[in-house]
Amino acid sequence: MGPIPVAPMLNPEASMPEPRFTVETAQVLAEVAHNRQKDKLKRPYREHVLAVGDALADFDEDIQIAGYLHDIAEDTPITRQALLDMGVTERAVDIIERLTRRFHDDPDDYDAGIRYVAEDHDATLVKIADNAHNSLPERVQALAEKWPDKPPVTRYADARPVLYTAVPREEVRMILERVNPYLLRELDEIVPE
Secondary structure, three states: OOOOOOOOOOOHHHHOOOOOOOHHHHHHHHHHHOOOOEOOOOOEOHHHHHHHHHHOOOOOHHHHHHHHOOOHHHHOOOOHHHHHHHOOOHHHHHHHHHHOHHHOOOOOOHHHHHHHHOOOHHHHHHHHHHHHHHOOHHHHHHHHHHOOOOOOOOHHHHHHHHHHOOOOHHHHHHHHHHHOHHHHHHHHHHOOO
16 A cells, blocks of 8 residues: 555645725725715715715726725825725726826816816716715705805806716716716706707
8 A cells, every 4th residue: 555645735825816806895995984084064974985986886896996985095195006005906096096186287276177087988987976976956955054155066067067078978877867866957958868
């Protein structure tokens, strides 16, 4: 009788696949990164970033991830390299950076920033979701009540024609149906069927 064959020892770490940064991971990171932040109405800011990501459910993972993380470079110390190290794709990080005003040539020029975003299909979709959530009637009304001497934010309305005409109408419609159906009539006026 000869020696008993022994199966080769496998390195368990070598056989495990590289962990992937998923949409679910982005949701968790968005909640954690924005956990203590409040919006202008003193509501938990994480509700906004989650709503933007949720509005993009009909699109691919990179766009959804960018939706959940669209404000992470603006409002937290998390860097491009940190996101890449976590496994966020280069494409998703590029979308996030295009949306981040402090990276624009003139961060104070909102209109120029919207035009810059509208040069990129994917970033435009995320910005439409962001704009639509910020334009919900209850948010606009609450802002008007909080600052009665200022009209409700009009820059969002001014941005919509630029954004809506930069991508296919049906893609805009899918986002608005999820996050702010009140804007569907305006879409029909800006981009008729």
